[in-house]
Amino acid sequence: METMTARPAPAPDTAALPTPRTAAPATTPTAAPPGGGTASTPRSATAKPGTPTAPAAPPAPAFRPDYRYVLLLGMMCALPAISTDIYLPSLPDVARDLQTSATAAQLTMTAMMIGGAVGQLVIGPLSDRFGRRRPVMVGVALHVVTSVLCAVAPAIVPLIGLRAMQGFFNASATVVAMAVIRDRFVGSDASRLMSRLMLVIGVAPLFAPSIGGVIAGQAGWRAVFLALALFGVVLWVVVWRRLPETLPAERRRTGGLRTALAGYRSLLRDRHFVALAVMPGLGVAVLMSYVVASPFVLREGYGLSEHEFSLLFAVNGIGLVAGAQVNAALVRRVAPIRIVRVVLPVSLALTVVLLVLAVTGAGGLWALLVAQWLILALVNFVPPNASALALSRHGEIAGTAAAFIGASQAGVSGLVSPLSGLLGGDAVAMAAVMVGSSLLALLVLALATPAYRRGGGWTG
Incomplete structure (x- = not known):
């Protein structure tokens, strides 16, 4: 692999959420160990559980x-x-x-x-x-x-x-x-x-x-x-x-099963981590609702041919990829938590519009497709930002934290996405599942994190 260009570490987004938890004791950050990343910043050994501590120094890329x-x-x-x-x-x-x-x-x-x-x-x-x-x-x-x-x-x-x-x-x-x-x-x-x-x-x-x-x-x-x-x-x-x-x-980390379970217990005790970890799954549930229901909605409901459906599927896929790239550019100037808390209400509003169009038939197929494309273009704004914020809270067990996020995503999206078929498999059912997933994600962000509270990331 070609040599990478050195650069300074980014400033942590500490205004957005409470201080990330680390495994140990506030000392001067250590030099980056071989192989990339940095050693975890320890927390004071005498600190009592729940006592606020200084933010852990992020790894220096x-x-x-x-x-x-x-x-x-x-x-x-x-x-x-x-x-x-x-x-x-x-x-x-x-x-x-x-x-x-x-x-x-x-x-x-x-x-x-x-x-x-x-x-x-x-x-x-x-x-x-x-x-x-x-x-x-x-x-x-x-x-x-x-x-x-x-x-x-x-x-x-x-x-x-x-x-x-x-x-x-x-x-x-x-x-x-x-x-x-x-x-x-x-x-x-x-x-x-x-x-x-x-x-x-x-x-x-x-x-x-x-x-x-x-x-x-x-x-x-x-x-x-x-x-x-x-x-x-x-x-x-x-x-x-x-x-x-x-x-x-x-x-x-040393140890066996007991250490692994202790890591998961630590994650489950962090309410803000759990909230951020389930949001990618709810975002992907919106996407999976479309993937599972769209063949029935577009081919059987609106009579599209196999070729026409494949073309529309590709166009929506372009929207997914384009949205992810816009987010990649946007996070250079805007904190991830700010993006999430703006995108989720917008996504909910668009899914409600899609549901109204599906119920009333207003605008026909083209109106439905435009609303659908806009929703899918926003899908990839939430998972990368929520995942990055969640991982930043437990860098000392990054593998365990990544596993928790991935399993939550697979479990939540796997449970939610088949609901459109159970509700009838038509456009109304697809839109209803999208509304429910978007609403649940917004409620999790609003009730389980300080994102919408004073000092939750909008300023500072």
């Missing part, structure tokens, strides 16, 4: 990430999405070839999501214990193995089990990518880098289904899993060659 670094982390974050989306067109073929029902075939998707959520909770503490490189190298290698085993699965039950394992191992790439960002960056810098990742991650749902459809059409659904294995091999090599260790040995 040793370099400015270039496009190859962003591409690497983006590929790691996108691995679960690619493993999901490239397989979507093959579901009918899987059901037919394995002589099972469509519902059973869909369980292979659900199993992977559940496996991913569990995997993040397990692998996060492991990355705090053994460093960042080792867990992701092992996890991606096992992704390759399970992908090959999926390609030769003899029946639906083994395939469901293997997909759960695949999701578990895929989680290593996402958790480590998030933890690496926290090791090196905080605040606006972290939010900006996460927004840049959306450019890479956003490509997956745009092109993966088409690529998977072509592969399955030419060589069958089993070849899709061989393609995933090949992608895993390429990712493993790139990680091996390009990903530096960002958690030196002196900053790693």
Whole structure:
């Protein structure tokens, strides 16, 4: 990887939320250890629990990430999405070839999501214990193995089990990518880098289904899993060659299960962290409501052809990516918490407009599409900013914190997104779920954080 340009550490956004919690004792910040990041700023050993302390010094980024670094982390974050989306067109073929029902075939998707959520909770503490490189190298290698085993699965039950394992191992790439960002960056810098990742991650749902459809059409659904294995091999090599260790040995946590559980207990006791950690999931729930319901809304409800639907899906995907890049530029001048607390009310207002259009039919299809595009363009403003703010509060257990955020995102969005189908699967149901998710996110921000209180980040 080319040499990165040195720059000063960003000022922490301490006006936005209460002081981040650290594992220990206010002393002069230590020099950055080898491999990037900084040692945690200790807190006074005699400080009583709950006593306000000075903000922890943020890690001093040793370099400015270039496009190859962003591409690497983006590929790691996108691995679960690619493993999901490239397989979507093959579901009918899987059901037919394995002589099972469509519902059973869909369980292979659900199993992977559940496996991913569990995997993040397990692998996060492991990355705090053994460093960042080792867990992701092992996890991606096992992704390759399970992908090959999926390609030769003899029946639906083994395939469901293997997909759960695949999701578990895929989680290593996402958790480590998030933890690496926290090791090196905080605040606006972290939010900006996460927004840049959306450019890479956003490509997956745009092109993966088409690529998977072509592969399955030419060589069958089993070849899709061989393609995933090949992608895993390429990712493993790139990680091996390009990903530096960002958690030196002196900053790693010792201990086993008890230490991991203690880390999660620490996170759960931090109400502001929990609030920020669930907001990305509620933001993604808005997106997933659209992804799940749009084929039925646009193709069956409005009679669009497969080609027209694919074109609109791509246009909305461009809105998602564009919104993430606008956020990346905006955080250079505006604190992440200020962006979140402005975007959430605007997003809620737009989802209400979408619901009114769906109920009344006013403006027809074009009005619905415009409102939908604007909503999706705002989706990627909340997850990177909320995640960066949450991670900044627990840098000493960044892997565990990243795992908590990722598992919360998978769990919340996984529970909320199917609601549109249960409510009827039409435009009204889709819009209603979007309204509910946006409203809940706004309530969490308003009631569980000081974002809308005096001194909560609007000034200072």
